[in-house]
Amino acid sequence: xxxxxxxxxxxxxxxxxxxxxxxxxxxxxxxxxxxxxxxxxxxxxxxxxxxxxxxxxxxxxxxxxxxxxxxxxxxxxxxxxxxxxxxxxxxxxxxxxxxxxxxxxxxxxxxxxxxxxxxxxxxxxxxxxxxxxxxxxxxxxxxxxxxxxxxxxxxxxxxxxxxxxxxxxxxxxxxxxxxxxxxxxxxxxxxxxxxxxxxxxxxxxxxxxxxxxxxxxxxxxxxxxxxxxxxxxxxxxxxxxxxxxxxxxxxxxxxxxxxxxxxxxxxxxxxxxxxxxxxxxxxxxxxxxxxxxxxxxxxxxxxxxxxxxxxxxxxxxxxxxxxxxxxxxxxxxxxxxxxxxxxxxxxxxxxxxxxxxxxxxxxxxxxxxxxxxxxxxxxxxxxxxxxxxxxxxxxxxxxxxxxxxxxxxxxxxxxxxxxxxxxxxxxxxxxxxxxxxxxxxxxxxxxxxxxxxxxxxxxxxxxxxxxxxxxxxxxx
Numbered sequence: 463x464x465x466x467x468x469x470x471x472x473x474x475x476x477x478x479x480x481x482x483x484x485x486x487x488x489x490x491x492x493x494x495x496x497x498x499x500x501x502x503x504x505x506x507x508x509x510x511x512x513x514x515x516x517x518x519x520x521x522x523x524x525x526x527x528x529x530x531x532x533x534x535x536x537x538x539x540x541x542x543x544x545x546x547x548x549x550x551x552x553x554x555x556x557x558x559x560x561x562x563x564x565x566x567x568x569x570x571x572x573x574x575x576x577x578x579x580x581x582x583x584x585x586x587x588x589x590x591x592x593x594x595x596x597x598x599x600x601x602x603x604x605x606x607x608x609x610x611x612x613x614x615x616x617x618x619x620x621x622x623x624x625x626x627x628x629x630x631x632x633x634x635x636x637x638x639x640x641x642x643x644x645x646x647x648x649x650x651x652x653x654x655x656x657x658x659x660x661x662x663x664x665x666x667x668x669x670x671x672x673x674x675x676x677x678x679x680x681x682x683x684x685x686x687x688x689x690x691x692x693x694x695x696x697x698x699x700x701x702x703x704x705x706x707x708x709x710x711x712x713x714x715x716x717x718x719x720x721x722x723x724x725x726x727x728x729x730x731x732x733x734x735x736x737x738x739x740x741x742x743x744x745x746x747x748x749x750x751x752x753x754x755x756x757x758x759x760x761x762x763x764x765x766x767x768x769x770x771x772x773x774x775x776x777x778x779x780x781x782x783x784x785x786x787x788x789x790x791x792x793x794x795x796x797x798x799x800x801x802x803x804x805x806x807x808x809x810x811x812x813x814x815x816x817x818x819x820x821x822x823x824x825x826x827x828x829x830x831x832x833x834x835x836x837x838x839x840x841x842x843x844x845x846x847x848x849x850x851x852x853x854x855x856x857x858x859x860x861x862x863x864x865x866x867x868x869x870x871x872x873x874x875x876x877x878x879x880x881x882x883x884x885x886x887x888x889x890x891x892x893x894x895x896x897x898x899x900x901x902x903x904x905x906x907x908x909x910x911x912x913x914x915x916x917x918x919x920x921x922x923x924x925x926x927x928x929x930x931x932x933x934x935x936x937x938x
Contacts, residue, residue, distance in 0.1 A: 463506040464932070465713045466667050473503070478720055482647055493618045493641055496721075500623035504586070511585040514550065519620045521546050522595040526602045526609030526616075540603040544596060551592045554584055559788030587627030589785060591620055593752060598634035600756060607635050615641040624717040628710045628935040630728040630748035637725070645722030655719030657901035657915075661890075662712025664918045665705035666933070668925045669883050673702035675927060676873075676880060681849065684859055690869040692862055694877060699849050700842045701884050704733060706934045707746070712899055731895050733841075733888075734819045736833040738802040739812035741841060749785070753778045768808065775807060776800050786848070791856060795847045802840055818896050883925065 463469050477499050485495035505512050525543035529536040558579040565575045598619075601607045610616050619638045625631075680687055680695040687695075708729035715725045728748050735741035742750055761774045776797070783796025806812040819834065820826040826834065843860070850856035871877060890900040901918075903911055 463503050466663060481721055486645060489644060490614060493614045496618040497614060497621060500621040500626060503623040504626055507586050514585050515591055515621060518547055518592060518595050519617050522599050523613055523616045525599050529602050530609045536603060540599050543599040547592050547596055551588060554582055554588055556788045557582060590629050590631055591626060593631050595620055601634050624714040625725055628933055630711055630726050631752055632725060640723050652720050655716040658712050658716030658899045660918055661899050661901045662709040663922055665709030668921050669887050670702045670705035670709060671927050671931045672880060672883060672925055673698045674931050677702055688870045689863050689866050690871050692859060696842050696846050698880060700845050703845060703934055710933050727898060731891050733838055734834055734895060735837050736815045736830060737806060737837055738840060739806045740815040741837055753782060757781060772804060775804055790853055791847050791850050794853055795844050798844050
């Protein structure tokens with residue numbers, strides 16, 4: 463069930479009304495209701511996927527109890543849960559990648575293997591709920607959280623529908639305790655949740671989907687396009703993937719707030735970053751902090767020799783690339799970002815930008831604008847590899863850009879429309895860069911707020927396109 467679908471437009475109000483007027487009388491009843499609607503939400507794609515999330519939930523739940531009750535066997539209980547969940551993820555996401563890589567390696571040696579890829583359907587959101595279950599097992603093992611004996615609350619934690627299929631990836635230390643608290647309806651919180659949903663819907667339906675139609679058209683015939691067309695397309699994909707993914711996060715966070723739950727912020731205006739390190743502090747925050755806490759720091763982090771620090775950084779970015787998909791383009795994308803990040807890390811400049819860009823000013827200084835522009839260009843080059851089907855396509859795409867042979871631009875009128883949409887997005891986020899989202903506008907008079915709301919609603923209807931374009935991160 464898509465957030466921007468007619469089904470969800472019926473589903474969410476029904477859940478909201480039943481939640482607050484029927485099922486919020488007891489915590490146990492409320493959690494049962496959340497599990498039920500979450501399984502309905504997830505099973506809407508394919509009922510068979512419910513078996514996998516149920517297995518993941520049960521095994522990680524049992525492992526938490528075993529770790530607590532049998533300290534001498536805690537290592538084995540946690541190892542089994544971790545290996546099971548990683549194994550499940552590896553089978554569905556990487557099995558065919560390893561098979562194809564093996565066949566290609568032997569073919570290069572002149573040996574033909576009669577091994578065919580398996581017919582595997584990738585379950586929606588498996589990377590997200592698997593990591594959420596893993597965080598619980600690891601945190602219980604490290605005694606950062608007490609294991610729960612309430613299986614209903616734990617099922618609600620793993621399957622919580624707002625962030626189930628595309629994050630934010632919530633830690634058990636943050637989200638799980640909220641299922642034991644009695645929620646109290648707050649009108650201001652609910653209103654802010656609706657506003658964040660609206661802003662996320664604008665990002666997805668108006669900006670991301672319209673950029674996607676352009677990007678897909680150009681990529682299907684990129685070898686026939688001019689340098690300028692490919693440059694514009696690369697920048698539009700940067701906007702597309704941001705609006706698509708952060709738009710989902712906005713809608714997830716807003717939906718959770720309607721039910722009285724607080725999810726972590728997943729994006730913090732990343733395209734206003736002044737270097738690549740700041741970008742990674744602002745982009746997909748739930749995943750980057752998870753790799754930092756569960757991989758980078760246990761490996762020694764930066765408190766080790768320079769060579770080991772380099773190794774640790776490359777491992778994190780390689781894993782980040784592989785997490786996104788079983789393709790060498792994602793591996794290269796991870797390496798590319800590691801190369802950009804390492805000089806700042808080694809020079810201890812990876813935390814030099816922690817405040818708001820142009821704080822207290824309307825416009826950035828010339829130096830800040832230059833830094834933001836350079837960072838955006840570098841990130842966009844990385845996204846070319848992320849978007850391409852193969853490394854060959856990515857390098858061919860770049861070679862056409864840097865040959866500067868032609869500067870004709872196709873469909874100039876459509877580019878103008880897209881430019882206006884992107885400008886509206888960036889203007890809203892720049893003016894609200896010190897806020898959680900762009901529609902936190904309580905300081906404006908009521909009539910101005912409603913003018914903005916109705917304008918965005920009109921845009922969502924006027925610029926919506928007939929075909930369904932799934933969220934990019936559903937494939938991860």
